[in-house]
Amino acid sequence: MIRRLSQARERGIPEATVARLPLYLRALNGMAERGLATVSSEDLAVAAGVNSAKLRKDLSHLGSYGTRGVGYDVEYLIYQISRELGLTQDWAVAIVGVGNLGRALANYGGFVSRGFRVAALLDADPEVVGDRIAGLNVEHIDELEAVIRRRGVSIVVLATPAAAAQQVADRVVAAGITSILNFAPVVLSVPEGVDIRKVDLSIELQILAFHEQRKTDRMTGGPAMAEEWPEAVDL
Amino acid sequence: MIRRLSQARERGIPEATVARLPLYLRALNGMAERGLATVSSEDLAVAAGVNSAKLRKDLSHLGSYGTRGVGYDVEYLIYQISRELGLTQDWAVAIVGVGNLGRALANYGGFVSRGFRVAALLDADPEVVGDRIAGLNVEHIDELEAVIRRRGVSIVVLATPAAAAQQVADRVVAAGITSILNFAPVVLSVPEGVDIRKVDLSIELQILAFHEQRKTDRMTGGPAMAEEWPEAVDL
DNA sequence: CTCACTTTGTGCATCGGTTCACAAAGGGAC
């Protein structure tokens, strides 16, 4: 009984689905550790914190890997999702900017866990160049292009100050990198075909503050009624 | 000419809009520093990296704050967005878990910048309790409830190991917190009405890897043709 | 004042994503 592949898998998995696959993968790994052999969409959905219909539709984009009346084989599904996400290969990651955040990232265990390997640390500050962090030598930013080439880096993490981020981004793009994870609080402009993902702590906090304000407003009897603005503002 | 408020502002700004307001705010602050008095939706949209129609629709949810033929008054718009996001008040934030990441967050400047103040650091490890980080004393997690109450903390940042996150979340929720920023790689379950935002480094990397794989697949002539799975997998 | 020009605010078509609800498929008992 050879399993047929993917009438449903022409090309193009919805972006929203891709963003959830890592979540399913994590939940499945937990289940595999606990020795579960199969899991239903309902159980997996609960573990991942999503609706079960959504989960099934997501998985159906990868192919038809479940068994009706039974569920999904945990190990097999782990393999399929891993392969789809490209985690069966090894990705070399370079971290640029070894300040507090860069250091934290370099030492972050979960980073390395699945398929990713921190292959280089770079910084512009001669004070930190040469330091040994998480078993790696911090190299000078001048070496950027050479290091990327030599170590086969394909994903770059930007943890530089905001002012330096665009400049570094230009250089890594010129060096052939097409995947960037940006922690600097700036909107980077890059050519078509380069993927940027942005993690912005202060934006997350501001979104929380918005909702928190709404909640406390509601408690104290609606928002400030007459929403005047202070005279500090000159129009 | 007193400006009328918000026929368009009944209540309820779309979530997608809320998520972009901080972006606009950052772009506007940059413009204010450079001394610009007014800005068109087109220019602001470019600076924030969005479509100008979207920008105008977003701003229209706050009220009608532009002037046709002219644009938006930079300072006035900064004030309005800040007020809407709740940044005109001061938010006390507690960081739980003072490992590499917690330290980085405590020292992160952009954190404090607008309206947010790190008011407490907590950890379970007696080794780090008592340390002084970013001008704050690290307190023991046993003090959690007391510290939250005493310092008026309303937002909690979780930077604990995955295994501890749910337990801490339960405690802070019990202590009345309704806004949590979670860096631990777990799906937290919390009661209705509690807002959780999740930042997950490894998920971001996995999404990048997915797209990167697609790109390199395309270069090397399509995805691995016969997608067999290794015999390692037992069905 | 009128006219030409700029830029906002929004109606409308469209799109992607979510959810419901159910037919189809498989397993197991007998």
Added chain:
DNA sequence: GTCCCTTTGTGAACCGATGCACAAAGTGAG
């Protein structure tokens, strides 16, 4: 084999968000 139970995979309705395109509103020149 038949029947019943479980669970998948998906059609279809729905919902929110996006982007086009334009009327309405304001500025400034003459």
